[in-house]
Amino acid sequence: MPRSRSLPQLHDRLFLTDGGLETFLIHQQGVALPDFASFHLLDTYEGEALVRDYFRPYAAIARRHGTGLILDTLTWRASADWGALSGLSAADMVRINRRAVALLEELRDEFAPVPVVISGCLGPRGDGYVPGTQMTVRGAEAYHQPQVDALADAGADMLTAMTLNYVEEAVGITxxxxxxxxxxxxSFTVETNGRLPTGQSLGSAIRIVDAATSGYPSYYMVNCAHPSHFAHLLDPRESWVRRIRGIRANASCRSHAELNDAAGLDTGDPVALAATYAELRQRLPQLTVLGGCCGTDHRHVEAIAAACAPVAA
Structure with a gap:
């Protein structure tokens, strides 16, 4: 069995995450991230310094509002296929994943006494918005196992698979x-109709993963979509809804296709986004993991904390 009982976010205390690291660094800091892969920052002292400076405001927000903090490793695209695009070997990817965890361990020491959970982040083998060529469950398990093992061996407290867009990959990762x-x-992503990019309903996806894995995931999340795309589907009377504990929404109400075609970054309205989170938290008190995704930054997470920490108190 997993070490789920040791995860503090499974209780009542609110835990914040960061926002959209890649979109913030690319669009607001002018940092080049080939293939949207932030793990390249781990190759240089200057890159790691950028990462440290990026996370520090989130620790300050957590300290001010009395919340915990979940730090995700910079490994959303640190799997074999994405590494190969930069000429990196399997051994290189193991090293990168291990260093990603070690960096967050250093930050956890710096951020004390804020409670920090280190999450080893996995992403889809393909595009986060387009299912493309879909793996079988066994294929997904085999593909993701090396990264899972590297993050586990490095000492991550947990794993989070984000922006998944079809069920077989989610089951294989699990x-x-x-x-x-x-x-x-x-964590699944959904389109403006609240369905996965495959057309499958969010509820169906969660139920299938739970059935195929004997309910192994500690919890589910929704990320890389605006709450207006899915909030109306989250009926607290539904058992699958009660399995959702985290939201990392986009700042923008735009569709994935519109975001891909946009010339600039849409940062939306942090206060309005936070109000939506607070309404969801009132309706779904199990939501203890809150943060942002594309287009969000520390301003959005500050607003979310201000709106939701009193709800959690």
Whole structure:
């Protein structure tokens, strides 16, 4: 069984995450991230300094509002296929994943006494918005197992698979996490109609993953979509809805296709986004993991904390 019972976010205390690291660094800091892969920053002292400076405001927000903090490793695209695009070997990817965890361990020491959970981040093998060529469950398990093992061996507290867009990959990743005896959160993305990019409903996806894995995921999340795309579907009377514990929404109400075609970054309205989070938290008190995704930054997370920490108190 996973070490789920040791995850503090499974209780009542609110835990914040960061915002959209990649979009912030690219559009607001002018940092080049080939293939949207932030793990390249781990190759240089200057890159790691950028990462430290990026996370520090979030620790300050958590300290001010009395929340915990979940730090995700810079490994959303640190799997074999994405590394190969930069000529990196399997051994290189193991090294990168291990260094990503070590960096966050250093930041956890710096951020004390804020409670910090280190989450090893996994992403889809393909495009986060387009399912493309879909793997079988066994294929997904085999593909993701090396990264899962590297993050587990490095000492991550848990894993989070983000921006997943079809069920077989989610099930395969969950099987890989089970083999590594690691707690895992599964986070799906949805389109403006609240359905996965495959057209499958969010509820169906969660139920299928739970059925195929004996309910192994510690919890589920929704990320890389605006709450207006899915909030209306979250009926607290539904058992699958009660499995959702985290939201990392986009700042923008635009569709994935519109965001891909946009010339600039749409940062939306932080206060309005936070109000939506607070309404969801009132309706779904199990939502204890709140943060942002594309287009969000520390301003959005500050607003979310201000709106939701009193709800959690």
């Amino acid at each position: 099987h890989a996490a089970r083999l590594a005896a690691m707690p895992i959160a599964i």
